[in-house]
Amino acid sequence: MIKIGIGYDLHRLEPGRTLFLxxxxxxxxxGLAGHSDGDCLIHAVIDALLGAEGETDIGRLFPDTxxxxxxxxxxxxxxxxxxxxxxxxxxxxxxxxxVVAEHPKLGPHFSRMKEELAPLLGVDGAGLGLxxxxxxxxxxxxxxxxVACWAVALIEKTRRRNPDPAKx
Numbered sequence: 001m002i003k004i005g006i007g008y009d010l011h012r013l014e015p016g017r018t019l020f021l022x023x024x025x026x027x028x029x030x031g032l033a034g035h036s037d038g039d040c041l042i043h044a045v046i047d048a049l050l051g052a053e054g055e056t057d058i059g060r061l062f063p064d065t066x067x068x069x070x071x072x073x074x075x076x077x078x079x080x081x082x083x084x085x086x087x088x089x090x091x092x093x094x095x096x097x098x099v100v101a102e103h104p105k106l107g108p109h110f111s112r113m114k115e116e117l118a119p120l121l122g123v124d125g126a127g128l129g130l131x132x133x134x135x136x137x138x139x140x141x142x143x144x145x146x147v148a149c150w151a152v153a154l155i156e157k158t159r160r161r162n163p164d165p166a167k168x
Contacts, residue, residue: 001157002093005051009043009058010140010148021099021106021147022113022130023075023120028104032147035064039074041099041113041149045121046074046081048095048153053085078120085155092121093154096129100141100148106132 013019017031020039032038046058055061062069062077069077082092095117099106110130118128135141141148 003052003054003090003155003157005048005053005153005155007044007047007049007051007151007153008149009040009047010146011038011040011043012140012146013144019104020074022097022109023073023078023116024109024112026104026106026109036062036069036072036074036077040147041097041151042074042078042117044149044151045095045097045117045153046078048151049081049085049092049155052153052155053088053090075116075120078117082121086122089158090155091158092123092127093156094123094127094129095121095154096131096152098131098133098150100133100135100150102134102137102142102144106130 011032011034013030014033015030017033017038019026019028019031020037022041023039032040043058050057050061085092113130114125114128118125121128140146
């Protein structure tokens, strides 16, 4: 069984915060606002994975009212979601992400993002697509007030071996 999910997230940029995208700290004068580290790339991936699973969104699974997730790195949340999928007998096949930001330029950071995220997802580098776009000066993203991300995830049900040979 193959399932597909889509995710979207947007966070405002705020002074005094560290910018994390794709699990990587990126030098920038502002970071993403949020209850966690605000990593909207990972949040979009989580929503895509949860959607493929046929479940809820990141905000219901990790509510911003939970003190246990305040300031947490989004890589930890992603690890929990992937483990949840594995317990249900699924594996991640491929994830594709589009990050929409005017600045900073993200292409130079993609190899580090893949190094961080691919092992968490259980895929090789080819199993994770990363692209960056601008919003051509339009809207919150275009005015450099926010960063947005779209993600699509493909998961598949893994075959489980029957532990009782008499039933095969």
